[in-house]
Each structure stands twice: as C-alpha cells, then as structure tokens.
Amino acid sequence: MNISAVIGFFGYLIAMVIVGVYSNKRNEEARATTGSSWLSQYVVGDRDLSWLAIGMAMVTTIYSAGTFIGAPGLAYADGYVWPFSVGFQNLAGALPLAIVGIRYAILGRKLNFVSYLDFYKVRYNNKAVTVLAGIALIGLLIPLMTAQFAAGARVVEVFTGVPYKVGIAIMVLVVGFYTVVGGYRAVVVSDIVQGIVMTIGAILLWFALLRSNGLTGIHTALLESKPGHLTMNNIPLAIRGIWVFAIWVIGAPQTVWKCTTYKTSKDMYTAVILSAIIVTIFSTTFQLWGVFGAALLPNLEAADKVIPTMILEYLPGFLAGILIVSPVAALMSTVDSALLISSATVVKDLYNLSGKKKTLSLKQTKWFTYGFSTVVILFVLWTSIEPPKFLELFVMYALGGIGAVFFWPFLLGLYWKGATPTGCLASMLLSLPFYVLNDRYWKLFGLRSSITTWVVSALIMIIVSLITPKTPIENIKKCWEPYTTKTASAD
Numbered sequence: 001m002n003i004s005a006v007i008g009f010f011g012y013l014i015a016m017v018i019v020g021v022y023s024n025k026r027n028e029e030a031r032a033t034t035g036s037s038w039l040s041q042y043v044v045g046d047r048d049l050s051w052l053a054i055g056m057a058m059v060t061t062i063y064s065a066g067t068f069i070g071a072p073g074l075a076y077a078d079g080y081v082w083p084f085s086v087g088f089q090n091l092a093g094a095l096p097l098a099i100v101g102i103r104y105a106i107l108g109r110k111l112n113f114v115s116y117l118d119f120y121k122v123r124y125n126n127k128a129v130t131v132l133a134g135i136a137l138i139g140l141l142i143p144l145m146t147a148q149f150a151a152g153a154r155v156v157e158v159f160t161g162v163p164y165k166v167g168i169a170i171m172v173l174v175v176g177f178y179t180v181v182g183g184y185r186a187v188v189v190s191d192i193v194q195g196i197v198m199t200i201g202a203i204l205l206w207f208a209l210l211r212s213n214g215l216t217g218i219h220t221a222l223l224e225s226k227p228g229h230l231t232m233n234n235i236p237l238a239i240r241g242i243w244v245f246a247i248w249v250i251g252a253p254q255t256v257w258k259c260t261t262y263k264t265s266k267d268m269y270t271a272v273i274l275s276a277i278i279v280t281i282f283s284t285t286f287q288l289w290g291v292f293g294a295a296l297l298p299n300l301e302a303a304d305k306v307i308p309t310m311i312l313e314y315l316p317g318f319l320a321g322i323l324i325v326s327p328v329a330a331l332m333s334t335v336d337s338a339l340l341i342s343s344a345t346v347v348k349d350l351y352n353l354s355g356k357k358k359t360l361s362l363k364q365t366k367w368f369t370y371g372f373s374t375v376v377i378l379f380v381l382w383t384s385i386e387p388p389k390f391l392e393l394f395v396m397y398a399l400g401g402i403g404a405v406f407f408w409p410f411l412l413g414l415y416w417k418g419a420t421p422t423g424c425l426a427s428m429l430l431s432l433p434f435y436v437l438n439d440r441y442w443k444l445f446g447l448r449s450s451i452t453t454w455v456v457s458a459l460i461m462i463i464v465s466l467i468t469p470k471t472p473i474e475n476i477k478k479c480w481e482p483y484t485t486k487t488a489s490a491d
Contacts, residue, residue, distance in 0.1 A: 006160050013174045020178025023186035042183035051267040055274035056195030057258045060333030062092045069151035073303035075290025079229025083287035090283050092249045094276045101259040108260035115344035116253040123413045125475045126421035132428050134345045136405045141338040144398040148331040149384040155308050168384050176377040179336040187336045202285040208314040221295035251410040254337045343373045400450045404435040408461045423465030431457040
C-alpha cells in the first residue's frame with residue numbers, strides 16, 4: 001500500500017462528496033415551485049456554462065476510465081496501431097460543438113429542451129420514436145457505466161490493495177451521492193475539477209517517463225522484445241476505433257446534451273479550441289504510455305493495469321497520489337453524465353408518455369428522480385462484478401450501439417426537413433440488431449460492423465423517409481422558424 005497515493009485518492013473522493021452537498025444547496029436555493037421547473041434546474045441548470053466549463057465538460061465526457069485503463073491495455077497488447085486509431089479522437093471534442101452545438105443549443109433554448117429526448121419529441125412528434133429512443137438510451141448507457149466502475153475498481157485495487165468488489169462499492173457510493181443529490185451543478189463543477197486533474201496528470205507522467213528511460217531506450221527494448229508493436233499489425237481494430245471515437249460521438253447523447261448549456265457563442269467557440277487542445281494531449285499521452293508499458297513492464301498479469309502500475313513505478317508517492325485521481329476522475333465524469341441523462345429520460349419523458357394523467361408534484365419529481373438514479377446505480381454495480389477481459393472493447397461496443405441508434409435520426413432530423421417519423425423509427429429499430437448480428441456473424445464486406453451499420457442506418461432512414469408521409473408542417477416550423485421566435489415548451 002502506498003500511503004501517499006491512498007491519501008491523495010481518498011482526499012479527492014471526499015472533495016467530490018463536498019461538491020455534491022454544495023450543489024444540492026444551490027439547487028434548493030433556486031426555489032423551484034413545480035416538478036417540471038425543478039427537473040429543468042436539476043438537469044440543465046441555468047444554461048450559463050463558461051468556455052472553461054463547457055470545454056472541460058466536453059473533454060471529460062468524451063474521455064472515460066477506458067482512456068486510462070482499457071485503451072492503454074489494448075495499446076500494451078497491440079502496439080502503435082492503437083495510438084494511431086485513438087489519435088483520431090482529437091476531433092471528438094470539437095466536432096460535436098461545431099457540427100451540432102450551435103443549432104441544437106439554439107433550438108434547446110427556444111423550445112426549452114431539458115432531456116436529450118425532447119428534440120425527438122418536438123422534431124418527430126411520434127410516441128413510438130420517443131419510447132424506443134428512451135429504452136435504447138438507458139439500455140446502452142448502462143454497459144458504458146459498467147465499464148467505468150470496473151476500471152475504477154481496478155485502479156483502487158492496484159493502488160491500495162482494496163479488493164476489486166470493495167473498490168466498486170466505493171465508486172458507486174461517491175459517484176451516486178454527488179450526482180443524485182447535486183444534479184447538473186455537481187456534474188459541471190466536477191467536470192472542471194476532473195479536467196484540470198486529468199491534464200496535470202498527463203503532463204506529470206511525461207516528465208517522469210522521459211527522465212527515467214527516454215524514448216530511445218523504450219523503443220530499443222520494444223524492438224528487441226516485441227517488434228510487432230512498432231508496426232500497424234491490426235488495421236481492422238484501428239479502423240473501428242476511428243469510426244467509433246471520432247465520428248459517432250457527434251450525435252452521442254452524453255455529448256449532445258451538454259451542447260445546450262453554454263452561455264454565449266463566444267464561450268462555445270473558445271470551448272472548441274480548448275477541447276481540441278486538451279483532447280489531443282490525452283489522445284496522444286495515455287495511449288502511448290500503453291505502448292511504452294509493453295517495453296518497461298513486459299510481464300503484467302493484466303494489460304488493463306499498465307497505467308496504474310507505471311504511475312506507482314515511476315512517480316514518487318505524493319505525485320502518484322495526485323495522478324491516480326486521473327482515471328477515477330474520468331470514470332466519474334462519464335458515469336455522472338450518463339446517470340443524469342438516464343434519470344431525466346425516465347422521469348420527464350417516459351413517465352409523461354405512459355398514459356398517466358396525473359402530473360408529478362415537486363416532491364414526487366424529486367424522489368422519483370432520486371429513486372430511479374439509485375436503482376440504476378445499483379444495477380450497474382451488479383453488472384460490474386464480472387467485467388469483460390478488455391474493458392475498452394466493451395466501451396466500444398456500447399458506443400457503437402449508441403451510434404447505430406442515434407447518429408442519423410439525430411443529425412438528419414436536425415438538418416434535413418425531409419426526415420420523417422417513420423424513417424427515424426425504422427432506422428432506430430433496425431440498426432441496433434444489424435450492428436450486433438453483423439458484428440458477431442455476418443461481417444459484411446469484410447468491414448467492421450460500426451462502419452457497415454453507419455452506412456446501412458443512413459440508407460434506411462433516407463429511403464424510408466422518402467417513401468413515407470412527410471412530417472407535419474407544424475413540427476417543421478418549430479424547428480426551422482427564425483430562432484428568435486418563441487414557441488411552446490418541449491414539455
């Protein structure tokens with residue numbers, strides 16, 4: 001046990017608990033009078049994020065514990081092909097803001113979007129679309145959260161000797177507490193803190209590694225022991241990573257949702273620049289460390305432990321204590337966003353579509369939200385007990401499913417007036433089964449299923465939209481009228 005590392009780690013967890021208490025106090029000061037107004041405050045705050053907040057929010061949402069644990073584990077196993085693939089994620093911070101951020105944020109303010117599904121409700125005005133999107137959203141975010149907790153528990157195990165299952169319980173308690181009681185404000189504050197911690201961590205380990213071994217010594221060792229790591233030896237894996245991490249993230253709920261919350265256009269443009277810089281630092285740094293670890297730590301029992309082990313090996317205890325917070329911060333930033341989106345989906349959207357005429361009161365909305373979030377977090381705990389061998393592949397599968405269901409229905413719905421409810425429903429309904437079946441059995445055209453599904457999903461939506469009844473003009477007007485025109489709430 002490294003005492004300094006333990007102190008730094010648990011000190012950070014305590015700080016996150018304080019963030020939750022502070023955010024809950026701020027939420028109560030907002031003095032919401034109805035369940036709807038409280039949920040709006042709880043989920044999107046005041047839509048006044050600064051460039052630092054929105055930039056760090058995008059960065060920390062894009063990056064997860066897989067960035068520190070699963071992805072370097074694949075780099076450890078496969079070599080430079082993986083850093084090449086993940087390097088395309090440099091675009092992932094800027095693309096969502098630049099391509100969908102402006103228009104989606106304007107619509108969100110105009111139509112009072114609170115949850116991700118509000119866009120589908122207004123744009124397509126179809127109950128089946130909203131229900132299917134809600135079910136798919138929750139079903140695909142849960143495996144994403146599972147991978148985060150599994151990775152966080154491994155970090156705790158390596159650094160403190162705490163058993164894996166106990167580590168998961170610690171992650172659940174802390175993340176669940178500050179997200180459930182603090183809501184959106186807690187997520188924003190934690191995103192800023194986590195983004196700063198992750199950046200400092202990346203810079204520190206570069207200094208430590210280069211000072212101790214140098215790039216020449218590392219690559220000499222690789223050439224002698226694992227020459228295949230210096231070649232592009234797994235191109236299909238690289239292509240899959242490019243598609244999932246750099247392209248499909250454009251329409252992912254966890255990134256799109258935060259596009260509605262910046263304060264001014266200037267803040268958004270500055271956030272694009274900031275996120276591009278920080279994402280590049282992360283994409284380059286943590287994946288390269290995985291390759292370096294194959295030379296410096298050739299006999300690891302589990303590839304996913306390469307980064308935690310390198311931190312303990314090459315940094316003094318105090319610095320290790322600071323740096324170990326980085327993967328934990330990344331896991332928290334992914335889980336808190338997914339948890340908040342899931343809660344809003346059920347409480348605001350699926351409940352309203354259930355046919356119940358009674359509107360939830362303020363007290364009922366609060367406790368329904370808290371209760372559902374608790375159920376989700378405990379279910380994720382249960383699914384995290386036996387994680388997959390390579391966490392990053394699990395993450396990629398979940399992200400691929402999210403892209404299959406949401407990419408084209410969201411993007412075409414945002415920019416193409418011809419997109420119809422039936423086209424959206426067909427694309428959602430058929431793309432996910434195709435993605436899974438093609439990945440496991442068919443493997444059409446010899447391409448990765450993420451790429452094939454991306455094309456098939458687009459074709460389904462375009463063709464079905466062209467041959468089915470058009471979207472009612474009232475819905476089109478809501479989404480294409482001058483942006484200064486006020487319309488009814490998405491509720």
